[in-house]
Amino acid sequence: MSTTSTDQAALSPGRAPGVLTEPEPMTVRSGWDTSVRCPVVPPDLQDCAPAGTPVNDDDPRMLYHASLGMVATPDVEHGLKVARRLLRVNRQSVQARVHVAVDGERGTGKTALTHLIGRAHQGRMEQLCGIDPNRIPVICVNAPPSRDDAVNWSAQIAVFLGWDLYRRDIDGKAVLRTKDWTGPAVHVMRASKTRLVLIDGVDRLRDSDIQPTFDFFDFLAAEIGLTLFWCGTGAREILHEARGERSPALPRPADTRHIPTPRNSVPTLWVSPLPYTEVWGRTLNGFDEKLRLHHHKKQGLLEHAALLYRVSEGRMEHLAPLISLAAQISIEEGGEAITEDVLHEAAAFLDRIPYDT
Structure with missing residues (x-):
C-alpha cells in the first residue's frame, strides 16, 4: 500500500526549516495552515556544520530533529x-x-x-x-x-x-x-x-x-x-x-x-500499538530515512529494534520523541549516531527505562 503525494506531505510536521519559532497550535487557523503549507524540509548534511562542531539550539539539525513527524504505518x-x-x-x-x-x-x-x-x-x-x-x-x-x-x-x-x-x-x-x-x-x-x-x-x-x-x-x-x-x-x-x-x-412490523x-x-x-513483526522494522526504517546524522549508518535503528520496542511498547507516542531526543543528544555530544547508550540516555530523560535494566 502506498500513500499519495498529499498524504506523504502531511506526514511531515509543518514548520519553516531552520527557524527558531514556537509552533502555533493546530486548533487555530494560522497554526493549522502552517502545518499544511510548510512541511519541514530535511537539512542537507553538506550544508550543515561538520561532525563534532559545537552547535546551538537554533542549529538547523537540532530544530529538524525536534519533531520528525509520522511514519506511514x-x-x-x-x-x-x-x-x-x-x-x-x-x-x-x-x-x-x-x-x-x-x-x-x-x-x-x-x-x-x-x-x-x-x-x-x-x-x-x-x-x-x-x-x-x-x-x-x-x-x-x-x-x-x-x-x-x-x-x-x-x-x-x-x-x-x-x-x-x-x-x-x-x-x-x-x-x-x-x-x-x-x-x-x-x-x-x-x-x-x-x-x-x-x-x-x-x-x-x-x-x-x-x-x-x-x-x-x-x-x-x-x-x-x-x-x-x-x-x-x-x-x-x-x-x-x-x-x-x-x-x-x-414500532416494527410484526413480520420483522x-x-x-x-x-x-x-x-x-x-x-493500535505496533506489533513486533516486519511492521516494526519498516517503521524504524521510516524514521531512519528521516535522520540527518553524520555517522549514522543506513537502517542503523534496526540494530536496536528490541530495545526500542521495550522502551516504546510499540506506541508512536513514545517512539517518535525517543528517536527525536536521541538524535539531538547524538548531535550535541558529537557522536552523530544513535547508539544503545544514547537511547538509554534519551529513555531516562523521557522516564521510559527499559524493563530489563
Whole structure:
C-alpha cells in the first residue's frame, strides 16, 4: 500500500526549516495552515556544520530533529486511504453528515492520524483549487477539560477562526462578547466551503456533555454538509451512545420483529500499538530515512529494534520523541549516531527505562 503525494506531505510536521519559532497550535487557523503549507524540509548534511562542531539550539539539525513527524504505518496508510475515499464521495453531497471515529489505545497516534487526515485533505483541495484566503477546508477543535458548565463548542470554533472572544468593559475587565457563536460560525463555514471538522479528545467529555456535543455537530453537519472525525479512546462507543439516544426504538412490523435491530453504524479507523513483526522494522526504517546524522549508518535503528520496542511498547507516542531526543543528544555530544547508550540516555530523560535494566 502506498500513500499519495498529499498524504506523504502531511506526514511531515509543518514548520519553516531552520527557524527558531514556537509552533502555533493546530486548533487555530494560522497554526493549522502552517502545518499544511510548510512541511519541514530535511537539512542537507553538506550544508550543515561538520561532525563534532559545537552547535546551538537554533542549529538547523537540532530544530529538524525536534519533531520528525509520522511514519506511514499500516494503520496510518489505511486511515488515510479510507478517509480520502469518504471525503471524495462526500465532496459533492449536500447530505454528507458522516460521523467517523478514530479509536484505539492511548499513545498509539490517534491524534496524529486525525491531523494527518485533515492536512492531506486540505492539501488536495489547495492543489485542485489553489490557496484561497477565503476558503477554510478544515476546522480542528479540541475538547476542553471538564467544567461545571456545558462545553461551548461554538466558542472553540470561533477560536480556530481567529475571532476575538472578549472585549473590555468600562472597568477594563475582559468579558465575553457573546456566549453563542453558532450563527456566525455557520455563516463563515458555509461561505468558506468548510467540509471537514476534526474533533479531538472526545474521551474527555463528561457523560452529560456527550449528547449536546453530538447534537451540536450533527446540526452543523446538516446545515453545511460536513464530514466529522471524532478522535479519542472509546470514540466509537461514544458515538454509538450518542446516535442511539437520537434514534429511539420505533414500532416494527410484526413480520420483522424476529430480525435483530441493526446497531447504528459508525465507520471507525483503529490505531493500535505496533506489533513486533516486519511492521516494526519498516517503521524504524521510516524514521531512519528521516535522520540527518553524520555517522549514522543506513537502517542503523534496526540494530536496536528490541530495545526500542521495550522502551516504546510499540506506541508512536513514545517512539517518535525517543528517536527525536536521541538524535539531538547524538548531535550535541558529537557522536552523530544513535547508539544503545544514547537511547538509554534519551529513555531516562523521557522516564521510559527499559524493563530489563
